[in-house]
Amino acid sequence: MTALPRGDEPIHRDPDDDTLRLECGVCGVWGAPEDEASSIVALGLHALQHRGQEACGIASVKSEMFHTERQRGLVGDVFGGADLSTRMPGEAAVGHTRYSTAGGSSDRNIQPMYADLDSGGIAIAHNGNLTNFLFLRNRLVSEGSIFQSTSDSEVILHLIARSRKARIVDRFIDALGAIEGGYALVAQTRHKMIGARDPLGIRPLVLGRLGDAWVLASETCALDMMGATFERDIEHGEVVVIDRDGLRSLKPLQAQAARPCLFEYVYFSRPDSIVNGRSVYEVRKAMGRGLAVEHAVDADIVVPVPDSGVPAALGYAQQSGIPFEMGIIRSHYLGRTFIQPSQGARQKGVRMKHSPNRAALAGKRVVLIDDSIVRGTTSLKLVRTVREAGAAEVHLRSASPEIKFPDFYGIDMPEREQLMAATMSLEEMRKALEVDSLGFLSIDGLYRAVGEPGRNDDTPQFTDHYFTGEYPTRLLDREIEAGGRDMTARQLSLLVSA
Secondary structure, eight states, X not given: OOOOOOOSSOOOOOTTOOOOEEOEEEEEEESOSTTOHHHHHHHHHHHTXXXXXXXXXXXXXETTEEEEEEEESOHHHHHOSSOHHHHSOOSEEEEEEEOOOTTOSOGGGOSSEEEEETTEEEEEEEEEEETTHHHHHHHHHHTTOOOSOSOHHHHHHHHHHHOOOSSHHHHHHHHHHHOOEEEEEEEEESSOEEEEEOTTOOSOOEEEEETTEEEEESSHHHHHHHTOEEEEEOOTTOEEEEETTEEEEEOOSOOOOOOOBTXXXXXXXXXXXXXXXXXXXXXXXXXXXXXXXXXXXXXXXXEEOTTTTHHHHHHHHHHHOOOBOOOEEEOSSOOOGGGSSSHXXXXXXXXXXXXEOHHHHTTOEEEEEESOOSSSHHHHHHHHHHHHTTOSEEEEEESSOOOOSOOOSSEXXXXXXXXXXXXXXXXXXXXXXXXXXXXXXXXHXXXXXXXXXXXXXXXXXXXXXXXXXXXXXXXXXHHXXXXXXXXXXXXXXXXXXX
């Protein structure tokens, strides 16, 4: 196994910024009014901007000809200005907004990815991460494939191109049979739009209608932005094919119990989205209520870490009877702090992002509510900010359990040794974070917040490996890496076929 190139440009991350990032959001429209598909997709991507802010792209098709634009930057900057119906005409289009995880942040990794096949062009937008990406890419390269990117999404295109099936839908399904991990895919051919969700439903994908047009998107908030109505979730392991004959649903993959990602509720999805039939906003408030029951404290005010901590803080305040206050004000008009030129400038940028409301904090015993704690660096800065504003006590509460294990399904998460809860006891974390008390929502409390009686340890209802270490799929690339370069061909063959 040869090492995988990780992009020809570095990913610039502030070492003190431990905000979790999801890889991307996807959107597609089929059957829009003449030449309006790209404009509609741009609206959807704007609603999905929280799922990726490094780069975005759209591919439209008209008269069997594709028009693509892919650039770094926010959706409004890239697709604002000139009329998209002229730049990218067509009645069908797919779009993508991304953070980079697998493959790095090179321009060549921006999606949708496009390829000319013997059956015509195809553009594909992918949310998630393939856990056998390294294995597949090296196998394809050894067999003569030439890659233009370092993204796992390009592997899917190569698998489609190499399939010996006659129809494009069958070739697409062939590719799905080879990949593993978490994914939501929206693909556009000359005559069809195809959507697919991984067999466990780890990554979300929804179906909507906009007049006579069909819409696929990562979240329902994109449908709302477009003016589309929600039809249903794409089911786990389902492939939908949309063309001039309407919509067909296929179930080509082996049936498994669904295990959607819990972090969609904890952090990633917009609070106004409905994910797998559950209101994200209501789930987050329920998380806060559970947190107040499990970790009560005598305090004067409940303060959220904006913006993701707000619903949980509301729930905590309602359950505890402690007044809710916006003790921290977040600026929405700053660039990303990790591109500042020096450490000093980065530190100033973080302070500019979160400012204390001194009038609310001075002399108060504060319950500070965040959605999660990753490495603890951001939490420590916020705690110090609250104390410097005059708070008498700071009690930190996390609306999710301790994050102890890394993710391999599309979340940009540190390795285990960098996760605070994986390397410290609760008391060690409390001291390191300089708080008077520290509490995390239990795993059963999180399951109750999403409407379950608790976690079924025999057959978990959700993907929750970042808390429990129980990964829902095999991690082939990780296993090969752990086996080392001395693994024999027979050992590798047995591992791959296991």
